[in-house]
Amino acid sequence: MEVTNLTKKRIEELIARNKRLDGRSLLEFRKIFVEKGVTKKAEGSARVRIGNTEVIAGVKLNLTEPFQDTPDEGALAVNVEFFPIGSEKFEPGPPSVEAVELARIIDRIIRESHFINLKKLCIKKGELVWMVFIDVYPINDDGNLIDASIIASIAALKDAVFPAREEDKVKYGELTKQRLPLNDSVIGLTLYKLGQKFIFDPTTIEEEISQARITVGMSYRKKEFIHAIQKGGETPLREEEIKEAIKIIIKKGKEILNKINL
């Protein structure tokens, strides 16, 4: 969507006065809906809606040889597919830069926070491990796909169960009751800079005219830790802005984790 200069100006004026076009406050999210188990074939799945933005994530498991450098760990692969249904900007073909970046942000948050205990996915050291694939499909892009995709990935993992196994073969379609070895309380959120203000959860138009964004992946266990950061967007940020942004995101992450049932 091309944003007209007039709309852009209007939104910027509003934001400068701490207001938004849809009446939200600057750091307010639209309503977040998380629905698990939305597909039958996947070992785990989730649909996340944030306002009109909708993302479906699915988890598939298969058996494979471990990577040479981690013989006693399972493997994780995250893929984001900007299939052309979700936005006029998505085009068929190989993944766009944005899709690759988003997949790698999700991967880093999940991997670095040890959300999945990969050691427990080892069946026989050096020979057989579980591989977890997370595939994310944005169904409708009305802004803030990053956060929706992170939340959907986490929810799909929480929904997932192991499929039945016979030696080194997976018996697809036959699910066990055993859940994946997961840790709790991991989330990633993105703060956008628009004009001189920070906002959460932009709509498409707000996202289009924001100059910078920063995504932070965090865990809240005994202590709060940061596990992944990605600064994006055109404009560089001052050191104080980055510090402020990180503090705002850590606080919001806790709030969202308490609010939605992942």
Add this chain to the structure above:
Amino acid sequence: MKRLDGRSNEEFRTVEARVDVVSRADGSALFAFGNSKAIVSVYGPRQLYPQHLQNPERCLLRCYYDLASFSVPERKRPGPTRRSIEISYVMTKALEPAIKLEAFPNSVIDVYALIIDSDASTRCAALNAASLALANAGVPMRELVSAVSVGKLGNELVVDLTKEEEDFKVIKEGEEQKTTDIPIAFLSRSKKISLLQLDGKISAEELFKAIELGKKACLKISKIQERTLKKIKNIKK
């Protein structure tokens, strides 16, 4: 505390910085942190084709980062990977604010960064070289871009990680703790941050300290870059 290679925590590796290393290019530079060595060529500003990509308001900046197949222990298959696509993208974003792109409508500047030898912190070496190469090409710039990686090893914050440090693991409270890697880029005059990534595990307070440490190192690197540029006799174009 001394590090594995004898450096202090705030010390980056020996830097090698040169410009004019590729005569065919409009601008070029080599930048190395120890054994992490990047060669960057800049082509442009030049007319952008296909025409539909042209922007009448500003110049397009395109970065391509890649590892030479022989630059890593196990041969890397040539060609782009998801990792290199992401790094190319964050490099573009890190360089854009430093360049007066509005001066060249309908044009493109291509920045090609090849890592010929890798020992961690390669995206930072590539960014430092890119900044030099752009200046070497005579591209009008507002400021330089300087980058460094900051790491958390155990309880220590250190500047400019080597691969050995990046892969270092300590057992802490019965939990295996890997190194936290934080690449940062600062703009030399506005002192703003144009690249910030992180993976690992770190508290907010420690992160803020790491950014401070990175800033100090980046300012030193920008001085090295300035000196390198002043050594050239005739700027091309």
